[in-house]
Amino acid sequence: MIRISFKQGTLLIEGNVRVPNAVWDERSGSFRALALYYRDIINYLKKSKIPFKDEVLDLLPCPDLAAAYEASGKKLELRDYQAEALVSWGENDRWGVLVLPTGSGKTLVGIRAIAGCNTPALVIVPTLDLLEQWKRQLEESFSMEIGKLGGGEKKILPVTVSTYDSAYIHAETLGNRFGLLIFDEVHHLPAAGYRSIAEFSAAPCRLGLTATYEREDELHSELNRLVGGKVYEKHVSELAGGHLAPYRIERIAAALTDEERKEYDRYYSIYINYLRKTGMVIRGPRDFQKLVMKSGRDPEARKALLARNAARDLAFNTDSKIEKLKEILEAHREDRIFIFTEHNRLVHRISREFLIPAITYRTPAKERSSILEKFKKGKYRAVVTSKVLDEGIDVPEANIGIIASGTGSKLAYIQRLGRILRKKEGKEAVLYEIITEETTEAGTARRRKEAISTRKGAGKTGRESRMKKEKSPGGGSPAHI
Template structure:
């Protein structure tokens, strides 16, 4: 028998059918996704078969040593991953040092490693950190660059495109922000890489669509988790959450109730209860053929717009800015319309998806140095960008996403002597925002 890597698959030449393989008439051999390489090895060894293994063609690798010292919970995370045959997912809050756990795993295995990250910003951060830690050149794949080294960092998009060629060159693959991996297309990365060792890193494991269940097959399942409340006050700054309810003006309230009634009446008429994204998607699909569904969606959007952008919220924000006039403040909103309104009214620099990379870096550098004391943003800073330390966060609007909430909370939790972080949520009372705010804080109560 012989095992060989072939364009993201394992070709098995011989008379034995191994688990997870199917017959390929063209090559007259059994094939399996490269994902199952390690399982195939285990099966053949347990069964006592003689075979030649030509699957891995690992890149030449220098000695990889790390002098970094882990905190107690980071050591626990690495030990749990190691005990699970160096496979699985580690869940740690934003700002708690997930990258360092990955670095120690690389040093521990001393094998060629591919790190996969969702954004070019994260790719650059990983590359810089790895070069500094291991004192060696680090390859990069993405953003127009193609340089393959024993340590290489790639975007998810580039790893997907080149998985058939690179799937047998790395012993360890680390998926940063691993909750992206189960998405259609991206999961093929894990399936087409034969890397026997796999690590996933994230602050938020669950996906609203339930696809996180796929991670057990793709990476190895969750092996360690620490929640925000377990680390605040020790390894993360103590934090105070303050929810502030504000009243709509009479005009805003009347417009809100009118639009919300159009939406709720339509749902009642078609007997649809919105329990999650799947139910809402049904309504969106229906709007393509049903004018009533379209009117209901537009009315819902108008109602949300009123709740998100109420006059009272701006007054309350003004009070918070005055109260923390010596603080470092991040202001988060759901939509860019409110970002620009706040920026104009309070003369606060804004960061949105329209902000160029250069301008964004300059803004964050000035915030870091104290030139700017506040920055207002929509969702662009939720993930994948190295954000300076802040001690005050203000959420003026947002979805019920637990992931977005944890990411935003993490922006103010970096430990600093004497620091007391505070996160304000300003919500419009007697609107759907109240339940939305309750849903997104669920992780802190578990």
């Protein structure tokens, strides 16, 4: 008789039978496998008609979650695509990732999955803001206390919400206590540390939720092993004008001054000449990381890297961008606006010149919450931020987004567009990109544009304008990185 038990994120398989994904462990005198493979191993033993004793799961005592959801009075009807997504997940044995745009109701899909599985559930989220949002909605939906793991608290209950950081810390002890794992913003999961949350868990049901499945480092290929592959997908363009607000994208051209152009060309020449001299080709983040590593031991590489950064700073912070931003703000006096930048330097300049509250990673949590609450209530009509609001907030009042500077990240681009797509009667969402023409920023903008233009149905319900140009007073530079 084979005996299977759980120990610190792994399975101990006692008995003289080799099973898939298991290796011999001399210390325990048994085969051992990551808890991740629990379901596969059980299925293998059943299919092979090998008798076994299963002592793996020690699920938290759990009330009838399906009945609690029905009795709460908060049950909401699923939209057609939400119902389709859950059916696809169910047909894949309750494993897999659902790709749905920001604002399309991923949380409701997760709640219905919890009620449907009717087993202890752990919801894992990337930020404390998302933790509080999920906790609040789960409490309303099930009329019961919800556990919290993160932000200095540790209260484990049949339905618990945790940050990725806290779930990682406690993965070995929680791995057999929950039957369902829900990974919100599941694109975070393949990171080297976080993946152990899935690997050390024996949970037989797993659901990933995201608006952006692909990662720049291509580690999304790990999701198939950790939580199941993509089983359903809807794009922004398919829901805009129906379940999401209709939108358009406006690209506004800014120009360097003559003096800025001379400086830009000088810095850029140092950078590009080094690449040509060494034969280096920068195709993406991995190639760029090689240059960063090389700069630690090669003075010429360091000089090229610093020159590249100086050129980017000029493109990101030109006075022309501030003038274009002023025009956009004046044209949208009655709208709610998020301004996104890549670096804090531009955040603080915009905040100072336009008296707009700023949120950066250094903003204290209490101040950040206060700013967002005043934005929701209309006391502030605009907020400027660097990256920290790309995900993990629920501010449906915003309908205008302005990217004052950004990277080529498709993930960040989709998240920023999603911030303004909550449907509001009679309102069209507009995403502005202020791009310094004839600089590397133009190429960066083209790459992130692919996040929308290459998606199924793009252009059907979302509209995009060509760049509105302002003649550059100086000469041109190559627009690639």
